[in-house]
Each structure stands twice: as structure tokens, then as C-alpha cells.
Amino acid sequence: MPASERRLDRFEFILLCLFAIALPLVEAPKNIFWALFLLLWLGNSLRRRDFGTLALPWDCLFAGLFLVPLASLLNTAYTPQWKELGDIAGYVSLGWILARSRLDARQVRLLIYCLIGATLAGVLHGYWVLATEPKRIWLQLNSVGHVNHSALYGAGIAILAAALAAVSGRLHQHRECRIGLVAALLMLGVMIGFASRGALVAYLLGVLPCVLLLGGMRLRTFAAVCVAAVVFGAGTQWLTSELTGSKNNQTLLQKTVEGVEQGHLSSFRLQAFHTATEMARQFPLTGVGPANFRAVSPEMLEGWVRARGEPFERQDYFFADHAHGIYANTLAERGLLGIGILAVLGVSWLAALIRRLPGDQGSELARLAWGAGLAGFTVVFVGGLFNTTLHHEHGMLAMICLGLLLSGAPQRSRSAA
Numbered sequence: 545m546p547a548s549e550r551r552l553d554r555f556e557f558i559l560l561c562l563f564a565i566a567l568p569l570v571e572a573p574k575n576i577f578w579a580l581f582l583l584l585w586l587g588n589s590l591r592r593r594d595f596g597t598l599a600l601p602w603d604c605l606f607a608g609l610f611l612v613p614l615a616s617l618l619n620t621a622y623t624p625q626w627k628e629l630g631d632i633a634g635y636v637s638l639g640w641i642l643a644r645s646r647l648d649a650r651q652v653r654l655l656i657y658c659l660i661g662a663t664l665a666g667v668l669h670g671y672w673v674l675a676t677e678p679k680r681i682w683l684q685l686n687s688v689g690h691v692n693h694s695a696l697y698g699a700g701i702a703i704l705a706a707a708l709a710a711v712s713g714r715l716h717q718h719r720e721c722r723i724g725l726v727a728a729l730l731m732l733g734v735m736i737g738f739a740s741r742g743a744l745v746a747y748l749l750g751v752l753p754c755v756l757l758l759g760g761m762r763l764r765t766f767a768a769v770c771v772a773a774v775v776f777g778a779g780t781q782w783l784t785s786e787l788t789g790s791k792n793n794q795t796l797l798q799k800t801v802e803g804v805e806q807g808h809l810s811s812f813r814l815q816a817f818h819t820a821t822e823m824a825r826q827f828p829l830t831g832v833g834p835a836n837f838r839a840v841s842p843e844m845l846e847g848w849v850r851a852r853g854e855p856f857e858r859q860d861y862f863f864a865d866h867a868h869g870i871y872a873n874t875l876a877e878r879g880l881l882g883i884g885i886l887a888v889l890g891v892s893w894l895a896a897l898i899r900r901l902p903g904d905q906g907s908e909l910a911r912l913a914w915g916a917g918l919a920g921f922t923v924v925f926v927g928g929l930f931n932t933t934l935h936h937e938h939g940m941l942a943m944i945c946l947g948l949l950l951s952g953a954p955q956r957s958r959s960a961a
Contacts, residue, residue, distance in 0.1 A: 550596030551646045556584055557655075564658040564944070567937055568666045568685040568697060578634060578940075585641050596644030602950065605885075605892060606640040612885045613834045616878045620833030628834040635939030642947025649909040652948060653720075656704050656912070659941070660727050663701040667734050670694070683737050688937045692868075695740030696931055700923040700941050702731030703750035707915020710759030711908060725769065732773050733780030742930025750922035754915050757901065813869055813930070815862035820876035822848055822861075831879035838865045870928030886934075893921050896949055913952025920945025 552560065563577035589595045613632050617624045647655070666685040674683050682691040685698070709724030728751060735744045755766070822845050823832050832839060842863055849856040867873035874882045897917050902910045920942040924933045934942060 549646055550589070550592075550594050550644060551648075552585075552651065553588065556581060556588065557647075557651055559584060561655060561658045564655055565662040566687070567659070567940055568663050568688050568694075569669075571687050574687060578638065582637055582641070585645075596646070598640075598644045598950065601892070602643060603640075605888060606636055606643070608885045609636045609889065612878060612881045616830040616833050616882060619830040620836060621827065622833055622836045622839040624833060625835035631936055631939065632834070635934070635936075635943045638940055639943025639947045642944060643950040645947075646951055647909075647948070649907070649912060652909060652912045652916070652952060653708070655944075655948075656708055656916070659944075660701055660705050660708075660724075663698060664727065664730060666694075667698070667730075667737075671737075683734075683739075685937075691738050692740050692742065692931050693936075693938065695735060695738035695743030696746060696923055696927040696933060697937055697941060698731055698734050698738065699743045699746040699750065699927060700919045700938075700945070702728050702735070702747050703754055703919035703922055704916060704945075705731060706751040706754040707758060707912060707919065710754050710757075711911040711915065713759045714911070729769075729773055729776055733776050736777050736780045737783070740930075742927060745930070746922050746927040749926050750918055753918060758911050758915055813862075813867075813872070815860060816864070816867040816869065817872040819845065819861045819863060820867045820872035823876040824879060827879055829879045830881055831875065831877045834877050835866075837867055837873060837876050838863075866932045868931055870924065870931075870933050873932045890921075890925050893917070893925075893946060893949075897921060900949065909952050913948050916945040916952075917949025920949070 559577055559581040563574060563581055566574040566577055610632055614629060617626065617629060663685065666688075667683075670683045670685060673680050683694070684691050685694040688694045688697045705724045705727035707724075709721050709728060712718075712720035712724060732747065735747050755769075819840070820837075823837070823840055826832075826848055840863070842858065842861065845861060845863075846856045846858075862868075867876055870886070871883070874886050878885075897914065900910065900914055900917070902914055906914075923938060923945075924942045927933050927938075933939075
């Protein structure tokens with residue numbers, strides 16, 4: 545078997561699908577399926593002496609995504625959070641393996657079905673918990689956790705659903721087109737149910753290009769879908785308000801109005817960015833270390849500011865477990881090296897999307913792979929404006945999408961990658 549055609553065998557693919565199903569739902573099985581997939585892929589690759597192929601710059605980039613956080617951990621002035629390195633190794637290895645493997649269109653389609661179906665099941669479970677547990681005030685996916693994280697994960701799944709609908713519609717696979725379209729509309733309601741403005745922005749900026757670029761949807765159909773989306777979104781807004789009205793929770797509309805009235809529309813993300821820049825000024829090369837944003841107290845930061853002879857205004861800064869934005873968080877925790885490798889990843893990913901944009905003669909595989917690549921990019925780099933993405937479930941989902949983009953590219957584009 546040529547190295548360029550290293551394909552996932554049946555058992556490898558089954559484990560990958562089981563992992564995709566467990567990803568938003570259950571913690572332990574998710575980790576077990578990932579570990580088994582990794583070990584089986586490595587064992588089979590050693591036996592075949594075939595680890596697949598990938599352009600050297602991408603190999604270096606994947607390696608850098610692991611080595612830069614490692615350097616930051618080794619050089620931190622605070623307690624190293626070694627557990628964080630396991631998470632990074634998990635999502636980097638997943639993307640790297642898929643980028644070096646080859647999946648056919650049927651496998652990619654099945655994998656997307658698993659990701660979508662598991663997320664919708666997680667949403668149903670989340671609504672059940674929201675309705676039956678008095679102490680639960682937020683809708684969330686069980687394994688993903690906090691509402692904002694769950695919402696951004698859902699946005700990525702919605703873009704995958706839109707890509708499936710667009711590609712199937714273009715190929716006149718009407719049943720699959722309807723399934724993808726319904727799933728994408730359901731996820732719009734979920735975005736509103738999560739009351740996450742950042743996830744809604746990511747949803748719109750990802751779904752619209754998928755529908756318009758991959759499917760060539762007619763204007764009349766597009767208008768009908770938009771009307772259905774508005775109606776469904778309004779219904780979900782009402783349902784969520786009814787379920788959470790007695791729990792002092794805010795809907796998407798209430799949260800936005802209150803943010804405007806109180807002058808905190810960014811939900812303190814600007815203040816978090818100020819905090820991050822102070823950390824980067826103190827530790828410019830490697831930052832304070834992964835997962836150490838919380839390690840810097842207001843008193844420490846005040847000392848740094850006053851040491852420069854500048855006034856310190858506590859309300860200008862925000863202190864939490866993370867900076868609620870991938871750019872500020874990366875700058876604070878991994879310094880210039882971290883923000884540099886993130887920039888290289890973003891530029892390379894965007895360039896891959898531009899080069900691989902399927903033309904009129906693009907295959908089903910190329911179109912699905914491109915839609916997946918757009919979903920992952922949107923979650924990380926658009927959603928990252930509003931929360932700390934590229935970690936845990938976000939990182940796993942995004943790296944699956946990047947791996948599919950790189951492995952599913954047309955042959956003419958692989959050498960350019």
C-alpha cells in the first residue's frame with residue numbers, strides 16, 4: 545500500500561466513530577476510545593511501516609502545537625499544570641493522525657452523522673436536566689460543560705450539518721440534504737437556548753458560507769430557510785425563557801440588552817485582555833504557563849503595574865480561570881511563542897481553505913472535507929474571539945475537522961499544502 549494512501553481500517557474507523565459519539569456526552573468512554581484509536585493506529589502503522597504522508601510544514605506545525613506549551617510549562621514561574629499537556633497531546637495527536645490518513649466520502653459522512661447525532665442527544669439530555677433539576681440554570685452538554693463552551697461546540701456541529709445539507713443537495717441526495725438542514729436549524733435553536741452571543745456569531749459566519757459556497761442554493765429556497773430559522777429561533781427563545789424564568793437565568797435577548805445598558809457588552813473580555821497583556825509584559829517569551837491564568841492574583845498584577853510607576857485601577861482588569869478569549873489567553877499563558885504558533889496555525893488553516901475551495905467539479909469528498917475545515921476554523925478563530933477555544937472538546941472537534949480538511953483535499957492540492 546503506498547504511503548500516500550494510508551487509510552483507516554474498519555476497526556480504526558469504528559473506534560473513531562465511537563469517540564465522536566462519546567465526545568460531547570460522557571467523559572471516561574471518550575478518553576478510552578481516543579486512547580484505543582491512537583494505540584491501534586500506531587500499532588497498525590508500525591506493522592505496515594506506513595504512517596501516511598503529510599507536507600513537512602504541516603508536520604512541523606503539529607509538532608509546534610505540542611512543543612510550545614511544553615516549553616511554557618518548563619519555563620513557568622508558577623506551578624506547572626502538567627495535566628494540561630495531556631489535553632494538548634490528545635487533540636494534536638488526533639488531528640495529526642487524521643491528516644496523515646485517508647477517509648473516503650462515505651466514512652466522512654458517517655463520522656459527521658456521529659458528531660451531529662451525539663450533540664443533538666446531548667442537547668435533549670441538557671434540556672431534561674434543565675427542566676428537572678432546580679439548581680441547574682444553564683443548558684449545557686454533559687461532557688463539554690459550561691454553557692459558553694457547549695454553545696461553541698454546538699456551533700461547530702451546526703456548520704458540519706450545514707455542509708452535509710449543502711453537499712447532499714448539490715448531489716441531489718434529498719434525504720441527506722433534509723437531515724442536514726433540519727439538524728442545522730435545530731442547532732440554531734440550540735444557540736439561542738445556550739444564550740451565547742459568541743456562538744451565534746460563529747454559527748452565522750460558518751453556516752452561511754457552507755450553504756452559499758458548497759450548495760449553490762437557489763434564492764427562493766434560501767429565503768424560505770431563513771424564515772424557518774427565524775420562526776424556530778423565536779420558538780426556542782420562548783421555550784428557554786419558560787424553562788429558566790423561575791431560576792433567575794437570562795435569555796440571549798435579555799443578556800444583550802443588559803450588557804448594553806450597563807456598558808459591559810463584551811462581558812469583561814476587554815478587561816481580561818488588559819490582564820493578559822500585563823502577564824505577557826512580565827513573562828514575554830513563554831507566558832505564565834498553560835492553565836495558569838488563574839495563578840496571577842490581583843495583588844501580584846497591581847505590584848507589576850505600580851512598579852512601572854503607573855496607577856492601578858482594579859476595574860480595568862478581570863481575574864478568572866481563563867481570559868475568555870483564545871488570543872488573550874494564549875498570549876498570557878504561552879507568551880510570544882504561543883501567540884506565534886497560533887498565528888501560524890490560523891494563517892495556514894485559512895490558506896488551506898482558500899486553496900481547497902471546491903470548484904464546480906469538486907468531488908463529494910472534497911466538499912465535505914472543506915465544510916469540515918471551515919467548521920473547525922470558525923470554532924477556533926471566530927469563536928475564539930469570545931471564549932477560550934482549542935482545548936478539550938473544542939480542540940478535539942477542531943482537530944478532527946482540520947485533519948479531514950488536510951486528508952480530504954484533492955490530489956492537486958496536497959503537494960501545495
